[in-house]
Amino acid sequence: MAIPRAAKTQRRTRIQEEKEEVILEAALDVFSVHGFRGSTIDQIAEVAGMSKPNLLYYFRTKEAMHRALIDRVLFTWLEPLRAFDANGNPESEIRSYIRRKLEMARDFPRESRLFANEMLQGAPHVEDELRGPLKSLVDEKAEVIRAWAKAGKIAKCDPYHLIFSIWSTTQHYADFDVQVRAVLGQEHSGDGRFEDAARYLEKLFVDGLGMRRP
Amino acid sequence: MAIPRAAKTQRRTRIQEEKEEVILEAALDVFSVHGFRGSTIDQIAEVAGMSKPNLLYYFRTKEAMHRALIDRVLFTWLEPLRAFDANGNPESEIRSYIRRKLEMARDFPRESRLFANEMLQGAPHVEDELRGPLKSLVDEKAEVIRAWAKAGKIAKCDPYHLIFSIWSTTQHYADFDVQVRAVLGQEHSGDGRFEDAARYLEKLFVDGLGMRRP
DNA sequence: GGATAATTTGACCGATTGGTAAACATTACA
DNA sequence: TGTAATGTTTACCAATCGGTCAAATTATCC
Secondary structure (H helix, E strand, O other), X not given: OOOOOOOOXXXXXXXXXXXXXXXXXXXXXXXXXXXXXXXXXXXXXXXXXXXXXXXXXXXXXXXXXXXXXXXXXXXXXOHHHHOOOOOOOHHHHHHHHHHHHHHHHHHOHHHHHHXXXXXXXXXXOOHXXXXXXXXXXXXXXXXXXXXXXXXXXXXXOOHHHHHHHHHHHHHHHHHOHHHHHHHHOHXXXXXXXXXXXXXXXXXXXXXXXXXXXX | OOOOOOOOOOOOOHHHHHHHHHHHHHHHHHHHHHHHHHOOHHHHHHHHOOOHHHHHHHOOOHHHHHHHHHHHHHHHHOXXXXXXXXXXOHHHHHHHHHHHHHHHHHHOHHHHXXXXXXXXXXXXXXXXXXXXXXXXXXXHHHHHHHXXXXXXXXXOOOHHHHHHHHHHHHHHHHHOHHHHHHHXXXXXXXXXXXXXXXHHHHHHHHHHOOOOOO
């Protein structure tokens, strides 16, 4: 008797772990490009190289697949912000945050697009996470930045909009990759644009925080 | 005999103009949220308040509707960049460009999201426009910025990444509106966040271009 | 090796998809 | 006002959608 998701034995089989991995990988491919509504189980099944009913054996619904994907990605996505250190040097913290975010845009563009799609649609599946854990984390880091400004370590600025602008500029290189490539032309077809962006953005934000002034 | 899109007489009827307007308005509502694949003709028809076959009388296919929408929006969307004046004062040009882009994010968020959706999907419908007209316009304005830098009016910087960063930061307030609202909390439920963003971004970029240094 | 549980698949279902045909209603214009 | 063109709707189509079911196959463990 087939009981999906191993309801009988609480432990997950080796096959389960492997197949769920394959499915989520395929789902990331599809969802990140077409969004939730625009993606079909058949598409994902084809990318995953298995039959549709087989997919539905591991994830009972399309929503369950999307949910699992979002949950997994959400945590690792906030990793760089979490690593933002209150005790560190402001300039190097800002620099390394930008660098890390750009590396993620370069190495995990699908994850970035998955979130972008979700945001564009009004975050119907993750609004709670935004208002809860995300807001808390941002509030905490905003307080750090505010404290730096109060201590005279950096110029005064709105910490929330600072964070927004770092998010948007870095993720832009993942989400709008086609546009960036089209505008830059084929001479930047390698990963050079990420290094150029890193140089430009680090300078922009460091100067913007007045950390380079005497 | 019904011939779609007035094939016989070349002129467009009053009714045609009105209905096509209504349809494109509804299509913008739907496409901007769900993307091309995720949107259905029935959805658009319901928003437009007419029957599905009636929609298809004016636009023969879903693609034709999307195409017409993109074409119309594309032109007005680049308006602010076109207005960027080589003979103007660098600081005020940058400032007003940022302000204009933020106003568009505030007043035309659907148009912004429509493009964002298209970019996320790899620009399957507009890649030619990106490589052609868009790239030309950006190349032209980039040259202006480079000339300013050479003349010592602003600090040296990569003009392409400067433009990218202005695009991304401003459009962020349209495309990621849910996230911005969630993080800022409900006390910023009005349009105040746009004014805060304008203040922050103008300062960031003006400082970044060294225009405030002695 | 055999029993038992876990996995996989083909056939199928009702709902929804983009789109059509033709009848019906309305408008514009002589 | 008559009539031809334009506009609208009902009924429908084949394809695809998310998802189910039972049967077949494979892995696991004693």
